[in-house]
Amino acid sequence: MTKVLIATEKPFAPAAVNGIREVVEGAGYELVLLESYTDKADLLAAVADVDAMIIRSDKATREVIETAKNLKVIVRAGAGYDNIDLEACTEKGIVAMNTPGQNSNAVAELVLGMMVFFARNGYNGKAGVELRGKKIGIHAYGNVGRYVATIAKGFGMEVYAFDPFVAREKIEADGVKVVTSVDELYSTCNYVSLHIPANDKTKNSINYDLLNKMPKGGILVNTARKEVIDEQGLMKLMEDRKDFAYISDIAPDCKDEIAAKFEGRFFFTPKKMGAQTAEANINAGIAGANQIVNCIEKGDETYRVNK
Ligand code: 3PG
Incomplete structure (x- = not known):
C-alpha cells in the first residue's frame, strides 16, 4: 500500500491532519504521522519506507532523501523550500513541490x-x-x-x-x-x-x-x-x-x-509562528495531500520546484 508520511517537528492543527487523512485514505493510501520529533534519527526511521511525504520547515537533507528509498514525492506544505535538498531529490527522480499561496x-x-x-x-x-x-x-x-x-x-x-x-x-x-x-x-x-x-x-x-x-x-x-x-x-x-x-x-x-x-x-517570536494558524495548516496541508495524490495517480507536477 502507498504510504504517505506527515513529518512535522511543529505539528499542524488537528483539523489539518484530519483533512489530510481524508484525502490520503480516500485515495486508498496509508497515512503515517511523525509529529513533534526532536531527534533526526526519528525522522530517518520514519522516512525509510514511505512513498510520499508532507513536511513544513523540517529539514529534508540529502541524508533524509537518500534514506527514503521508496520516496517519489515530497511536498513542503508552505512557500519556502530552502529546507529541501533539491539536488538530492532530482538525482533520485523525486518530485519536490511547495504549496504556494496557501499560508x-x-x-x-x-x-x-x-x-x-x-x-x-x-x-x-x-x-x-x-x-x-x-x-x-x-x-x-x-x-x-x-x-x-x-x-x-x-x-x-x-x-x-x-x-x-x-x-x-x-x-x-x-x-x-x-x-x-x-x-x-x-x-x-x-x-x-x-x-x-x-x-x-x-x-x-x-x-x-x-x-x-x-x-x-x-x-x-x-x-x-x-x-x-x-x-x-x-x-x-x-x-x-x-x-x-x-x-x-x-x-x-x-x-x-x-x-x-x-x-x-x-x-x-519564541517559535516561527507566521503560518501557524488552523486555516493556513488546513489550506497548505490539504493542498499538499491533493498534490501528492494527483502526482502519483495522474503524473500532475504542478508546483514542482526541482528540475
Ligand atoms: C513558509 O515558507 O511557508 C513559511 O515559512 C511557513 O513555515 P512553517 O510551515 O514551518 O510554519
Whole structure:
C-alpha cells in the first residue's frame, strides 16, 4: 500500500491532519504521522519506507532523501523550500513541490500584528505610535507581500513595493507604489517587510549599507528567513543607530547578543509562528495531500520546484 508520511517537528492543527487523512485514505493510501520529533534519527526511521511525504520547515537533507528509498514525492506544505535538498531529490527522480499561496494570509496577518504590538510597546501601558500615515516597503511582491499590502492599506499606511519579477502594472493595480531599486525602497520607507526567499543570491543580502538607508526610526520586519540577514551588519547598525529596530518571526542566531545590548528595539517570536494558524495548516496541508495524490495517480507536477 502507498504510504504517505506527515513529518512535522511543529505539528499542524488537528483539523489539518484530519483533512489530510481524508484525502490520503480516500485515495486508498496509508497515512503515517511523525509529529513533534526532536531527534533526526526519528525522522530517518520514519522516512525509510514511505512513498510520499508532507513536511513544513523540517529539514529534508540529502541524508533524509537518500534514506527514503521508496520516496517519489515530497511536498513542503508552505512557500519556502530552502529546507529541501533539491539536488538530492532530482538525482533520485523525486518530485519536490511547495504549496504556494496557501499560508500567505496567515504570514501577512502576523506582519501587521507584530508591527502593532511593537508600535504599542508590547502593550505595556506607555504611549506608543500609530501605523496610519507611515510608509511600508514590501521587499518582494509575491503571495505574502500582496496580502501585506492589502492589510497595510486598511491601516491607512502608504504602501511601496520592489519586485523586479512582478510587472509594475500588476503591483500598481493594487494601489501600491512601485520603486525601481531596492535602495529606493529602504530609503523611502519607515517599515520594510521582507518577503524574499532564501537562496544563493539573497542570503546575507540585507546588510548594513542597505538598512542604513532607512529613515530615522526605521523598522525591519522579517517573516521570511533569518539567512537573508547579514547578522554582523545588523548588529553593527543597531550599535550605530539607536533609532533602528528589528522585529522578526525568526530569531536570528545573534538573538542573545541583541537581547543583551538593544533592549526595547527588537521583538522575536519564541517559535516561527507566521503560518501557524488552523486555516493556513488546513489550506497548505490539504493542498499538499491533493498534490501528492494527483502526482502519483495522474503524473500532475504542478508546483514542482526541482528540475
Ligand atoms: C513558509 O515558507 O511557508 C513559511 O515559512 C511557513 O513555515 P512553517 O510551515 O514551518 O510554519
